[in-house]
Amino acid sequence: MTYKNPPTTPRQSATFDDYTLSEIRRAAATGIYDIRGAGAKRKVPHFDDLLFLGASISRYPLEGYREACGTNVVLGARHAKKPIELKIPITIAGMSFGSLSGPAKEALGRGATLAGTSTTTGDGGMTEEERGHSGILVYQYLPSRYGMNPRDLRRADAIEVVVGQGAKPGGGGMLLGQKISDRVAAMRTLPPGIDQRSACRHPDWTGPDDLEIKIQELREITDWEKPIYVKVGGARPYYDTALAVKSGADVVVLDGMQGGTAATQEVFIENVGLPTLACIRPAVQALQDLGMHRKVQLVISGGVRNGADVAKALALGADAVSIGTAALVAIGDNDPRWEEEYQALGTNAGAYDDWHEGRDPAGISTQDPELMKRVDPVAAGRRLANYLKVMTLEAQTIARACGKSHVHNLEPEDLCALSIEASAMAGVPLAGTDWIPGKSGL
Amino acid sequence: MPTFDLASVPLRDLNQALHAVEAGKNETTFEVVNPRGAHAVAVGIDAPVRVDVHGSVGYYCAGMNAEATVTVHGSVGPGVAENMMSGTVVVKGDASQYAGATGHGGLLVIEGNASSRCGISMKGIDIVVKGNIGHMSAFMAQAGNLVVLGDAGDALGDSLYEAKLFVRGAVKSLGADCVKKKMRPKHLALLADLLAKAGITDVKPEEFTRYGSARTLYNFNIDNVDAY
Numbered sequence: 001m002t003y004k005n006p007p008t009t010p011r012q013s014a015t016f017d018d019y020t021l022s023e024i025r026r027a028a029a030t031g032i033y034d035i036r037g038a039g040a041k042r043k044v045p046h047f048d049d050l051l052f053l054g055a056s057i058s059r060y061p062l063e064g065y066r067e068a069c070g071t072n073v074v075l076g077a078r079h080a081k082k083p084i085e086l087k088i089p090i091t092i093a094g095m096s097f098g099s100l101s102g103p104a105k106e107a108l109g110r111g112a113t114l115a116g117t118s119t120t121t122g123d124g125g126m127t128e129e130e131r132g133h134s135g136i137l138v139y140q141y142l143p144s145r146y147g148m149n150p151r152d153l154r155r156a157d158a159i160e161v162v163v164g165q166g167a168k169p170g171g172g173g174m175l176l177g178q179k180i181s182d183r184v185a186a187m188r189t190l191p192p193g194i195d196q197r198s199a200c201r202h203p204d205w206t207g208p209d210d211l212e213i214k215i216q217e218l219r220e221i222t223d224w225e226k227p228i229y230v231k232v233g234g235a236r237p238y239y240d241t242a243l244a245v246k247s248g249a250d251v252v253v254l255d256g257m258q259g260g261t262a263a264t265q266e267v268f269i270e271n272v273g274l275p276t277l278a279c280i281r282p283a284v285q286a287l288q289d290l291g292m293h294r295k296v297q298l299v300i301s302g303g304v305r306n307g308a309d310v311a312k313a314l315a316l317g318a319d320a321v322s323i324g325t326a327a328l329v330a331i332g333d334n335d336p337r338w339e340e341e342y343q344a345l346g347t348n349a350g351a352y353d354d355w356h357e358g359r360d361p362a363g364i365s366t367q368d369p370e371l372m373k374r375v376d377p378v379a380a381g382r383r384l385a386n387y388l389k390v391m392t393l394e395a396q397t398i399a400r401a402c403g404k405s406h407v408h409n410l411e412p413e414d415l416c417a418l419s420i421e422a423s424a425m426a427g428v429p430l431a432g433t434d435w436i437p438g439k440s441g442l
Numbered sequence: 443m444p445t446f447d448l449a450s451v452p453l454r455d456l457n458q459a460l461h462a463v464e465a466g467k468n469e470t471t472f473e474v475v476n477p478r479g480a481h482a483v484a485v486g487i488d489a490p491v492r493v494d495v496h497g498s499v500g501y502y503c504a505g506m507n508a509e510a511t512v513t514v515h516g517s518v519g520p521g522v523a524e525n526m527m528s529g530t531v532v533v534k535g536d537a538s539q540y541a542g543a544t545g546h547g548g549l550l551v552i553e554g555n556a557s558s559r560c561g562i563s564m565k566g567i568d569i570v571v572k573g574n575i576g577h578m579s580a581f582m583a584q585a586g587n588l589v590v591l592g593d594a595g596d597a598l599g600d601s602l603y604e605a606k607l608f609v610r611g612a613v614k615s616l617g618a619d620c621v622k623k624k625m626r627p628k629h630l631a632l633l634a635d636l637l638a639k640a641g642i643t644d645v646k647p648e649e650f651t652r653y654g655s656a657r658t659l660y661n662f663n664i665d666n667v668d669a670y
Contacts, residue, residue, distance in 0.1 A: 032662060145544040145563060148525055150486055150506035177661050189546070189565040189584045190603060194660040197601070199582060203562040204521040204540035210501070213481050217502040217521075220457045221486030 023266075034266040035174060037099075037355030037365065038325060039167050039258040039303060044275040046258070047309040049422030050415050051431060054401045062400040069396040070406035073320050075297045076158060076227020076250035079219070083250075084136060084158050084227055086320070087116025088392045089407060090310060093255075093301050093324035094140045094160060094231070096122030098175060098184040099262035099355060100328075102129045103375035104364040107331045109133030110377055111384025115392075120160060120322075123173065123198055123262075125187050126152040133377070138229065141218065143172070143199040146188040150221060158251075159218055160229040161211070163202075163240075166259030166302045169233030169273045173198035175263055176356045181367040208243040215248045229253050234279035234302065235272075241286040241298070251297045252287075253322065254279050258303030260325040262365070263356035276302035278425040281412075284317030293317065307394020314395070315410035316426060330387040331380035332362045444469055449476035453483065460510075463489040479519070484512050487529075504531045507548060520557075523550045526567055539576070542569045545586065551640045558595065561588045564605055570640040580607055581617065589636050591645060599653055607653040608633050610645065621656045 012018070023034060055061035062069060075084040092112045097105050099122065106129040112119040118136035121127075125147020131137055139156030141148070153159060164170065175196040185192040205214045215228050230244040231253035244252045256276025261269065280300055287293040300313045301322035313321045325333075334342075336349040341361035345352070355365035363374035399407045402414045416431040417423035423430040424437035446456040456474060463470065474495040477483055481500040484493045487510040495503070498516035508527040517535030526545040533541075536554035543559065545567025552560075552569070558576030561569050564583040571588075577595035580588050583605035593611035600617020606629070607620075616622075625648075633647040 031665075145525060145565070148544060148546070150488065150508065150525070150527065153506075174662070191660075194603075195662055197582070199563065203559065203581070204502075204524050204543040210520070213501045217482040217485050217505050220453070220482040221506055223458060223461060224454070 035176065035263050035356055036266050036269070036353040037260065037262050037264075038269075038353040039260040040270050040273075040275075042270050044257070045277050045419065045422040045425055046275060046303060047277060047312045049277070049418045050312050050426055050428065051418060052308075052311070052315075052398055052402060052414055053416060055403045059403045061403050062405060064397055064400050067400065068405060069400050070408075071392050071396060073297070073408070075299070075320065076229070078227075078250040078296055079224065079248065080158075080227040080250055081223075081225045082157070082227075084118060084138075086118060086136070088388060089314060089320040089395075090115075090304075090388055090391055091117050091138075091299065091320055091322045092119040092327050093259070093322040094120035094122040094138070094162065095260075095324055095328075096124040096262060097127045097130065098122075098124035098146075098180075098188070098367070099365060101363060101366055101372040101375060102127060103372050103377045104328075104331060104380070105130045106133050106377035107375060107380035107384060108327060109137070110381025111327070111331065111388065112136070114381065114385035115388035117388065118157065121156075123147075123175075124184065125149065126155065129377075131155060133381075140231075143202045144188075144197075145203070146196075146198070153218070153222055153226075156226060158227040158229060159222065160231050160253065161215065161218070161249075162231045163211075163244075164231070164233030164235070164255075165261055166233045166255030166257050166273055166276070166279075167261035167269050168264045169235040170200060171264060171268050171272070172200035173261065173263055174356075184367055208247050211243075211247040219248075227251055229299070231255060233259075234274040234276065237274065237279040238282035238286045241283040242290060245287065245290055245292050245296050249296060251299060252283065253299040253301065254283050255322075256300070256302030259301050260328075275425070276300065276304075277422060280313060280316040280318060281425070281427040287317075294319065307391045307396075308398060310391055311395040311398040311407065311410055312415065314407050315414050316412060316428075319408070326387070327384055328364055330384045331364065332375060332383070333360075333364045335362055338362055443471045443473055445473040445475060447475050448478060448480055448483075453480055456483070457485060460484060460487045460489075460491065460493070463487075463491055465489060477516070481519070484510070487512070490529075498535065507531060517554065522552075523548070523567075526550065536573070537571075541571075542567050545569070547586075549636075549639055555592065561586075561605070564588065568636055568639075570636055570642070572640075572642070574611070577614075578617070580605055580620075583607075587632065587636055589633065589640070589650070591642070599655070601659065602653075602655040604655065606632070608636075608647075608650040609653065610650045613651075613653070616653065619656050619659045620653055623652045623654045625650070625652045 073089045077083040113135035120138040138158045177193045227250040229251040230249040232240040234256040257273035297319035300318040338361035360366040363371040415428040472493045477497045479500045485505040488508045490509045493512045495514045500519040502521040504512040511530045513532045520538040521540045523531040524543045526548045528548045532551045537556040539557045541556045541560045542550045544563045552571045555573035560575040560579040564586045566585045574592035580599045584603040590609045594613045597617035599620030630647040
């Protein structure tokens with residue numbers, strides 16, 4: 001009987017895994033970095049790493065379905081004559097017409113309005129689909145100023161000065177030429193078919209002192225009626241929040257690295273910026289140090305998926321959250337019913353992120369007239385409204401279990417963390433202990 | 443003719459009055475005195491009015507102007523006529539940075555010099571500068587025309603799209619993808635028209651050099667990466 005040495009099982013390198021190898025081959029073949037949409041896909045500490053403690057003896061819960069738990073939020077009462085009043089603490093994040101189709105923008109407007117909240121424009125300006133179907137519309141004032149129009153500023157309910165995005169703090173965008181239809185090109189004052197670069201910084205101001213004067217100009221133009229939001233990508237949340245407040249912002253929007261984008265370098269999306277969870281407490285600390293917590297509202301975005309995420313963000317000190325990717329899924333993005341077509345594009349439902357190519361089978365991140373027809377704005381809007389209401393119900397359920405009669409009454413004391421990393425980032429104790437890394441116990 | 447003395451009247455009163463103008467119902471000529479470097483003077487006008495500002499102003503004078511004619515009898519700070527949509531803005535003195543930034547339309551005339559980033563990201567505005575302009579002017583300029591009777595600083599027209607640049611004097615350096623172009627009859631006619639609109643009669647279009655985009659960066663190609 002001969003003995004054969006048992007073969008060694010092939011071992012994949014943890015460093016050079018399949019994805020990394022494929023990316024090296026792709027870069028070598030094409031000579032360009034990978035550009036894609038959406039936010040960071042790598043695993044980083046997130047809301048899942050926190051748990052609510054709920055009520056037992058030391059806390060007294062409220063009765064679900066019986067006792068009221070408020071969800072309304074007012075944004076922008078610091079300076080504006082007409083603050084924004086929302087029924088729920090969840091808003092729709094800025095996403096551009098051009099990146100998204102007209103029917104998709106209409107669906108977002110319809111869904112947000114049904115749920116009693118706001119939606120937001122994006123690079124490319126304001127469309128009639130969006131204004132016409134959004135009860136409350138926030139107009140983004142972006143570095144590129146594509147489609148910027150003072151008449152649209154006045155038609156908006158609030159103005160969001162975009163300084164950065166969580167997917168790419170410090171970076172601009174690149175909308176590749178194949179997606180630039182005649183309508184998109186006309187709105188952006190560029191020839192159709194060329195790559196459209198979005199600037200990484202505003203062309204006519206530098207630094208917080210200038211931003212303060214810019215905000216003054218925007219207030220003067222809109223007769224001090226509209227709240228002014230300032231949106232920053234999560235990178236230095238304490239200082240960026242403090243300087244936004246110093247500049248006169250009514251609302252600070254802070255977008256973590258899981259926040260989506262239309263099209264940016266994969267290496268940028270995955271390697272620049274802070275996880276959303278790590279952004280919240282420093283921003284809240286900045287507001288508290290300035291005596292502005294709850295006076296200047298904080299809106300958190302970047303990977304918010306359900307009512308638990310909403311409740312956790314609010315418990316850590318946010319006034320509201322904003323959703324982008326999740327809203328797109330709600331209106332039909334990456335839907336399995338288009339699985340065969342996703343596979344034909346070399347991907348699958350759930351992983352499709354080549355939004356810049358304009359071939360989205362769901363008809364959402366495209367300007368193809370035939371694909372766009374797949375979005376029924378009424379039905380898709382209804383789905384978004386359902387989703388927003390479910391998230392709100394979920395947040396209320398958790399808040400009641402913690403004994404809170406309003407979701408804003410949630411607090412860090414209601415939370416614990418499952419990992420040392422999440423404990424340190426969120427500033428809440430490690431589960432089963434009173435230990436917060438970097439701080440003493442109780 | 444209403445006169446707003448900004449030494450004693452809040453800026454808000456001025457801008458509110460300008461925004462309240464309805465065609466055929468109000469005064470259409472306004473005068474502003476003692477601006478004393480105030481920011482956001484005469485911003486967001488959306489009516490065919492005339493505003494004369496006597497003195498120098500700070501940031502964003504006549505920002506986002508539509509239809510109005512605003513004349514500053516002095517110098518202006520950064521961002522004059524930023525994002526202008528239409529109308530005319532005339533600066534009798536010098537301008538700081540970002541003059542006419544992201545402007546979509548209308549005419550901006552600067553009778554003195556303009557600092558850096560003049561016409562940055564311009565989107566259809568016409569800008570005529572009688573003096574010199576600073577570095578990085580017309581960066582990422584998409585559409586419209588920039589006319590400079592004097593000299594231009596470094597990196598003129600970097601990453602330019604379809605805006606047309608006409609410079610009479612020297613250009614210190616051109617930015618990425620910006621090249622000298624032939625002046626054709628249609629460009630001479632366009633330039634003659636712009637000079638006339640700016641009230642300039644003693645300069646000939648033939649004295650200018652035209653610059654525009656080489657369009658090599660319009661679609662990304664790794665072989666052009668050295669240009670970035």
